[in-house]
Amino acid sequence: MTDYNFAYLDEQTKRMIRRAILKGLAVPGYQVPFASREMPMPYGWGTGGVQVSAAVMTPEDRFKVIDQGSDDTTNAVSIRRFFERTADVAVTEETQEATVIQTRHRIPETPLEAGQILVYQVPIPEPLRFLEPSEVETRKMHSLEEYGLMHVKLYEDISQHGAIATAYAYPVMVQDRYVMDPSPIPKFDNPKLHSPAIQLFGAGREQRIYAVPPFTKVVSLDFEDFPFEASKAAGACALCGADNSYLDEVIMDDAGHRMFVCSDTDFCTTRRAQGHVGAEGVPS
Amino acid sequence: MKDMIQDTDVLLSVRGLSKFYGARIGCAEVSFDLFPGEVMGIVGESGSGKSTLLNCMAGHLTPDRGEVFFAGRDGGLRDTLRMSEPERRMLGRTDWAFVHQHARDGLRMNVSAGGNVGERLMAVGARHYGAIRDSAVDWLGRVEIAEDRIDDRPTAFSGGMQQRLQIARNLITGPRLVFMDEPTGGLDVSVQARLLDLLRGLVREMGLSAVIVTHDLAVVRLLADRLMVMKDGHVVESGLTDQVLDDPQHGYTQLLVSSVLQV
Numbered sequence: 001m002t003d004y005n006f007a008y009l010d011e012q013t014k015r016m017i018r019r020a021i022l023k024g025l026a027v028p029g030y031q032v033p034f035a036s037r038e039m040p041m042p043y044g045w046g047t048g049g050v051q052v053s054a055a056v057m058t059p060e061d062r063f064k065v066i067d068q069g070s071d072d073t074t075n076a077v078s079i080r081r082f083f084e085r086t087a088d089v090a091v092t093e094e095t096q097e098a099t100v101i102q103t104r105h106r107i108p109e110t111p112l113e114a115g116q117i118l119v120y121q122v123p124i125p126e127p128l129r130f131l132e133p134s135e136v137e138t139r140k141m142h143s144l145e146e147y148g149l150m151h152v153k154l155y156e157d158i159s160q161h162g163a164i165a166t167a168y169a170y171p172v173m174v175q176d177r178y179v180m181d182p183s184p185i186p187k188f189d190n191p192k193l194h195s196p197a198i199q200l201f202g203a204g205r206e207q208r209i210y211a212v213p214p215f216t217k218v219v220s221l222d223f224e225d226f227p228f229e230a231s232k233a234a235g236a237c238a239l240c241g242a243d244n245s246y247l248d249e250v251i252m253d254d255a256g257h258r259m260f261v262c263s264d265t266d267f268c269t270t271r272r273a274q275g276h277v278g279a280e281g282v283p284s
Numbered sequence: 285m286k287d288m289i290q291d292t293d294v295l296l297s298v299r300g301l302s303k304f305y306g307a308r309i310g311c312a313e314v315s316f317d318l319f320p321g322e323v324m325g326i327v328g329e330s331g332s333g334k335s336t337l338l339n340c341m342a343g344h345l346t347p348d349r350g351e352v353f354f355a356g357r358d359g360g361l362r363d364t365l366r367m368s369e370p371e372r373r374m375l376g377r378t379d380w381a382f383v384h385q386h387a388r389d390g391l392r393m394n395v396s397a398g399g400n401v402g403e404r405l406m407a408v409g410a411r412h413y414g415a416i417r418d419s420a421v422d423w424l425g426r427v428e429i430a431e432d433r434i435d436d437r438p439t440a441f442s443g444g445m446q447q448r449l450q451i452a453r454n455l456i457t458g459p460r461l462v463f464m465d466e467p468t469g470g471l472d473v474s475v476q477a478r479l480l481d482l483l484r485g486l487v488r489e490m491g492l493s494a495v496i497v498t499h500d501l502a503v504v505r506l507l508a509d510r511l512m513v514m515k516d517g518h519v520v521e522s523g524l525t526d527q528v529l530d531d532p533q534h535g536y537t538q539l540l541v542s543s544v545l546q547v
């Protein structure tokens with residue numbers, strides 16, 4: 001542990017990343033290039049998010065990692081251990097207790113508060129990429145606010161599926177200026193992008209950082225006759241009975257028995273501890 | 285010079301447009317006026333500078349000298365070469381259209397026919413799916429593409445269909461000026477004839493103003509009101525289309541018309 005600086009990255013690198021973060025906060029939704037460093041984990045394991053977390057972390061922080069809503073996947077555990085080892089930072093699974101939360105694919109159900117920082121791991125930061133492969137051209141489109149192409153994507157969705165089928169990484173307009181990819185969170189989470197917390201997005205392989213400051217206006221793109229819907233699987237959590245949380249379908253046994261449960265494990269655990277019981281849950 | 289052209293109803297005014305590639309001339313000192321509803325044909329062999337000229341006018345290439353004035357909707361003439369890039373790009377997706385020789389240069393091949401045709405509407409703020417789709421259906425019909433192909437990608441279309449799709453994609457926003465670069469090039473003769481017929485109908489019906497570059501005299505014979513003949517970057521002869529083709533004055537035009545130089 002003494003081989004590393006606090007939170008692994010050297011201070012000069014952290015300053016460079018902080019400058020990118022501050023620029024991102026000053027221009028909400030704008031993708032700021034940064035010199036991504038090699039991290040002791042492969043790309044795809046959240047190296048962008050890890051670098052952002054390292055740059056904002058202080059010894060007093062309480063750190064939480066969620067992967068698809070869960071605190072105990074291999075990915076979440078390894079990132080949490082990484083900061084326990086390199087920063088000796090306190091960790092928690094409770095959303096309310098955490099000061100820095102690194103996430104992949106979800107925003108916690110428990111509303112975030114002022115003072116909290118949510119760090120997203122981003123695989124592909126450029127929302128225009130799928131239709132316009134040229135980086136030069138997409139940059140120009142951002143700078144000139146030429147965003148018609150985003151609606152072409154939604155048009156294609158409707159023409160093929162009868163509805164906007166984009167379920168993850170649903171594009172948003174930030175503060176009436178930049179179209180942004182909110183990372184592969186389910187569109188159910190999009191309304192939570194308007195938040196009292198600071199939201200930072202890190203893409204390691206693509207070397208981009210962007211940000212949504214507290215209470216920034218974030219609007220999901222749509223058509224007048226096909227308005228945005230923050231949809232989720234119908235029904236309630238089988239364990240805690242919540243009907244307002246994002247549900248995952250899980251296979252329970254070898255017989256293929258399935259049920260829907262909260263994707264946010266902390267949210268579900270907390271509810272069960274409070275005495276809420278779902279159709280297939282047992283009182284705790 | 286500005287005074288000369290200010291009190292006319294000219295739509296496009298090109299003045300002394302020149303482009304050099306090192307010591308080689310791309311196009312030199314080209315000037316002409318285009319009036320609303322008029323089609324200007326530019327003919328010449330490959331290497332004559334006609335494509336360079338077209339791309340300079342449309343803002344795809346930066347000329348070394350000259351001006352390209354375009355009449356805004358308020359009637360005032362604006363030098364399109366000196367307007368800001370955002371303004372020029374806005375012009376490019378509203379009042380101007382550009383039909384490429386190769387349809388794949390002007391289409392999004394991974395987007396359905398309907399998405400291709402609707403893109404310009406969405407680019408200028410259309411946000412009602414049903415209305416966009418209705419316009420796309422209408423425009424596919426106008427270029428003789430069956431409605432049930434609306435969700436197919438252009439990759440599933442023949443060359444002629446792709447070119448008709450590109451034309452629909454460009455005309456849907458009612459552009460006031462259309463640039464066309466060899467619109468029938470690379471197509472089979474029978475397909476060319478059908479496309480030409482369609483273009484003639486659209487030009488008449490919509491009162492299109494257009495600048496068409498081609499090496500094919502049949503195209504300008506059918507579509508162009510006036511003609512410029514280019515050789516080695518210079519305009520060697522210009523006039524009413526029938527006049528130039530039926531009674532060519534310049535030796536080079538005479539060779540072109542007698543088919544000696546037909547490519």
Ligand SMILES: [Zn+2]
Binds near residue numbers: 237241242261268269
């Ligand atoms: Zn639950």
